[in-house]
Amino acid sequence: VASADFLIHNADLVLTCAGPAPRRGLDQNNAGPIAGGAVAARDGRIVFVGTTEACARSIPVAADAFVIDAAGRTVVPGFVDAHTHAVFAGDRRDELRRRLAGESYASIAAAGGGILATVQATRDASELSLVDESRPRLAEMLRNGTTTAEVKSGYGLETRTELKILRAIATLDRTQPIDLVPTFLGAHEVPPEHARNRRRYIDCLVDEMIPQAAGLARWCDVFCEQGFFTPAESLVILRAGIDAGLQPRIHADELGPSGGVNVAAALHARSADHLVHTTSAGVDTLASGGVVATLLPIAAFYLKLGRYAPARDFIGRRVPVALGTDLNPGGGFSSSMASAMAIACFAMHLTFDEALVAATLNAAYSLDRHEDLGSLETGKLMDAVILNGDPIGLLRLGSSPIEMVVKRGRVVWTS
Ligand SMILES: [Zn+2]
Numbered sequence: 001v002a003s004a005d006f007l008i009h010n011a012d013l014v015l016t017c018a019g020p021a022p023r024r025g026l027d028q029n030n031a032g033p034i035a036g037g038a039v040a041a042r043d044g045r046i047v048f049v050g051t052t053e054a055c056a057r058s059i060p061v062a063a064d065a066f067v068i069d070a071a072g073r074t075v076v077p078g079f080v081d082a083h084t085h086a087v088f089a090g091d092r093r094d095e096l097r098r099r100l101a102g103e104s105y106a107s108i109a110a111a112g113g114g115i116l117a118t119v120q121a122t123r124d125a126s127e128l129s130l131v132d133e134s135r136p137r138l139a140e141m142l143r144n145g146t147t148t149a150e151v152k153s154g155y156g157l158e159t160r161t162e163l164k165i166l167r168a169i170a171t172l173d174r175t176q177p178i179d180l181v182p183t184f185l186g187a188h189e190v191p192p193e194h195a196r197n198r199r200r201y202i203d204c205l206v207d208e209m210i211p212q213a214a215g216l217a218r219w220c221d222v223f224c225e226q227g228f229f230t231p232a233e234s235l236v237i238l239r240a241g242i243d244a245g246l247q248p249r250i251h252a253d254e255l256g257p258s259g260g261v262n263v264a265a266a267l268h269a270r271s272a273d274h275l276v277h278t279t280s281a282g283v284d285t286l287a288s289g290g291v292v293a294t295l296l297p298i299a300a301f302y303l304k305l306g307r308y309a310p311a312r313d314f315i316g317r318r319v320p321v322a323l324g325t326d327l328n329p330g331g332g333f334s335s336s337m338a339s340a341m342a343i344a345c346f347a348m349h350l351t352f353d354e355a356l357v358a359a360t361l362n363a364a365y366s367l368d369r370h371e372d373l374g375s376l377e378t379g380k381l382m383d384a385v386i387l388n389g390d391p392i393g394l395l396r397l398g399s400s401p402i403e404m405v406v407k408r409g410r411v412v413w414t415s
Pocket of ligand 1 (some may be wrong): 083084085266
C-alpha cells in the first residue's frame, strides 16, 4: 500500500456525501456520516475514508505527510457551485440600493443599467483586467468553501467578447485553486444591435459563436424565458452546441413558466436551472428526461421573487436536486454555498442532509464531474472543508464555521 502524504483524522464527524451519483428521492437525505472519521490522500487523491481507528490500522502515513488533527471538527466535501456568472467587469451594486428604494428592474434597465451595463463594461475591459477584477470573487468563493465552480460567459453577446470571457475563465482556472467548469452563454440576452432582427443573432450564435466557443467551453446554456429566448430558439441553439461538442444545460422557469423544462427533457440536458415557476407537470417532465434540478435560492431571495422552486416536489418525484449560488453582478449577491443551503433549508424545506448532498455530490453530477469530485470517496480528488463543531453551523447566515479549505490535498485557505 502506498503511504498517504495527507491525512485528516480524529474528526468528530466526516460527512462523505458518497454516491452513487446522483442521490435522488429518499437517498438524497443521507450525507454518509462516519463518526470518529479520517480521510487520507496521496498526490491529491483520496486513498482512504473511514474511521480513524481503521485508518491507523490500514494506511501507512509518510514521515513528511501533512497531518490535521480534526478533534472537535466536521469534515465535508469541498462545495461545488453548479451555477455562477462570476467573471464580469464593472459594478452594479448601486442597482441593489435603487431596487430597495422601490425602482423596478425594467426602469433601471431602461436607464442603461441591468445586464446590458455589465455587457458594456465587459466589452470595454481588457482580458487582463477581466481576470484581475474576477480574481477576488473567486478568492471569496474559496473562503466560503467552494472548491469547484461552473462559470458562464454571457456578458459579451458578441463573438470577440464571449471568447475573451472564456479565455479569462481558462486563465483563472490555471492560476487559483478552484476548479472552474466553463459554460458558453452567448444566449443570455439578445444584444441591442440585434434587437430588431433577433433571427440574425441566433444565426450568429449557431454559425459563428458556438463553433468558436467549442474549444474553450464544456457546456452550452440558454436563458429560456419570456422576452429572452423561446423554447424553439433554445432548441436550435442547444442543438448547435451539441453538434459542436458542448453539453446542454438551460435557465428555465425563473421569472415565469418558460417551457424550458420541455427543452431540457427533449435534449436529455444534464441540468435545468432556477425552476422557480416549474409546475407539477414540469416536475414530471424533468423526471422523465433524467434532468437534474439545479436550484438557486439566493437569486430568488435577492430578486424578491416572492417564491422558491418546488424543491420538495423534485425530491418527491426522484429528480436529483443540486444547488448553486448564481453569483452575478445584478441579483446574485452572495458567493456562499452555505447561504444557498440555509435558504434551501428554511425557504424550500430541504433537510440538512439533502441540502449538503445538493451542494456537493449532486452539484458535481450536474456538471458531469462526479467521477472526480463532489464526495469523499477513494479515488476522488482530496477536496474538503473542515468545520468547527456541528455542521448545522453552516446554516447560520453571516457566521461561518469554516476553518480550513483543502483542494487536491493542499490546504488552500485557513481562518
Ligand atoms: Zn444564471
